[in-house]
Amino acid sequence: xxxxxxxxxxxxxxxxxxxxxxxxxxxxxxxxxxxxxxxxxxxxxxxxxxxxxxxxxxxxxxxxxxxxxxxxxxxxxxxxxxxxxxxxxxxxxxxxxxxxxxxxxxxxxxxxxxxxxxxxxxxxxxxxxxxxxxxxxxxxxxxxxxxxxxxxxxxxxxxxxxxxxxxxxxxxxxxxxxxxxxxxxxxxxxxxxxxxxxxxxxxxxxxxxxxxxxxxxxxxxxxxxxxxxxxxxxxxxxxxxxxxxxxxxxxxxxxxxxxxxxxxxxxxxxxxxxxxxxxxxxxxxxxxxxxxxxxxxxxxxxxxxxxxxxxxxxxxxxxxxxxxxxxxxxxxxxxxxxxxxxxxxxxxxxxxxxxxxxxxxxxxxxxxxxxxxxxxxxxxxxxxxxxxxxxxxxxxxxxxxxxxxxxxxxxxxxxxxxxxxxxxxxxxxxxxxxxxxxxxxxxxxxxxxxxxxxxxxxxxx
Ligand code: GLY
Ligand code: MN
Ligand code: MN
Numbered sequence: 001x002x003x004x005x006x007x008x009x010x011x012x013x014x015x016x017x018x019x020x021x022x023x024x025x026x027x028x029x030x031x032x033x034x035x036x037x038x039x040x041x042x043x044x045x046x047x048x049x050x051x052x053x054x055x056x057x058x059x060x061x062x063x064x065x066x067x068x069x070x071x072x073x074x075x076x077x078x079x080x081x082x083x084x085x086x087x088x089x090x091x092x093x094x095x096x097x098x099x100x101x102x103x104x105x106x107x108x109x110x111x112x113x114x115x116x117x118x119x120x121x122x123x124x125x126x127x128x129x130x131x132x133x134x135x136x137x138x139x140x141x142x143x144x145x146x147x148x149x150x151x152x153x154x155x156x157x158x159x160x161x162x163x164x165x166x167x168x169x170x171x172x173x174x175x176x177x178x179x180x181x182x183x184x185x186x187x188x189x190x191x192x193x194x195x196x197x198x199x200x201x202x203x204x205x206x207x208x209x210x211x212x213x214x215x216x217x218x219x220x221x222x223x224x225x226x227x228x229x230x231x232x233x234x235x236x237x238x239x240x241x242x243x244x245x246x247x248x249x250x251x252x253x254x255x256x257x258x259x260x261x262x263x264x265x266x267x268x269x270x271x272x273x274x275x276x277x278x279x280x281x282x283x284x285x286x287x288x289x290x291x292x293x294x295x296x297x298x299x300x301x302x303x304x305x306x307x308x309x310x311x312x313x314x315x316x317x318x319x320x321x322x323x324x325x326x327x328x329x330x331x332x333x334x335x336x337x338x339x340x341x342x343x344x345x346x347x348x349x350x351x352x353x354x355x356x357x358x359x360x361x362x363x364x365x366x367x368x369x370x371x372x373x374x375x376x377x378x379x380x381x382x383x384x385x386x387x388x389x390x391x392x393x394x395x396x397x398x399x400x401x402x403x404x405x406x407x408x409x410x411x412x413x414x415x416x417x418x419x420x421x422x423x424x425x426x427x428x429x430x431x432x433x434x435x436x437x438x439x440x441x442x443x444x445x446x447x448x449x450x451x452x453x454x455x456x457x458x459x460x461x
Contacts, residue, residue, distance in 0.1 A: 214388070232303055243450065273301035
């Protein structure tokens, strides 16, 4: 529980004296913004929430975090650079909507008397501006653009943590937790450093708070995830319709990703896996140079992204459009395992104990115990392996994958089937249902749209 106003005199101390005049007196209630966002050139360089959500959505999420902080202070850092897939730190993005801003941080301090949330942006470097574009100076435009009443430069983070820390009993590290061989997360290090300078103020961990919030998706998020899945469906169907013997894995990857782009996805949620023949037995096969052969399978584990929301689907299908008897036999086991896991999925069950075990049981019964060596499910959301609480009963509103596989390296055969499901009170909805999954559905689609494939018995091409 935070302490109120223990050292309010500090607000007038030298830390505040150095504040630029525009930041005002933090003890004066915030006025309702009465200035419109600057338009056109005047708005250049002002960070704004991206995606389809209004900044009120992010403000409401921050408010919910603050309600759970028990009066204590939390800091969340953004990514220092935007990575291969353009990913901002997902917690920071979830709470701010600021996708492009690097080197930023957020402080939530519910015990503060007036302003309880603070955004810190990296400083302006005129030489960097020539490389990365101009950035706006602090002012009302940035406050309105970001939805934060208090926006500072990063150089002031230490001072604000000192001020807000004296109104709290603890700094709260919101995670995620990492292994001892990884760098100490910046938020944890900064919280420790700040607490070391405030006798009586300690650091506690609440890595469940954000994970619990992020694993529950509202309608608007589910809509974006559905759009990402529709793009993934377009890519996978294009693959089934265009695959042929002699084509390289890379060419098929291009077909899939072109399908994503044409359907409206600007980015992949992760690096596409297109693994033919023996490569299908390598779980995260990283290359794509092999030429596909008639008679073998190709495993495509891919996902498009829409406005920072991921999708993740795997389909394994025959290069020449028809499964061989052995491929059919193994595929049917994986499909039954997946269906058993889907049937076991509803609110209140557990990922490992219930869903994974349901899939595992079918695969073991079929004699493939050692050929399924990974988990069955993970959360999906802003990240492909999204935040969630895997050790708690699953609540309705959570999206997970169900992705059993059988990998037979000595038969040059690997089969994985991966779908996304939305957990409901009494079951689950397979969000990726429209993407052909059964042997029959795959063979029929391939016969209909791939001119190199002959029709299964009784089907006119
Ligand atoms: N695409 C990676 C995975 O399925 O977890
Ligand atoms: Mn997956
Ligand atoms: Mn996958």
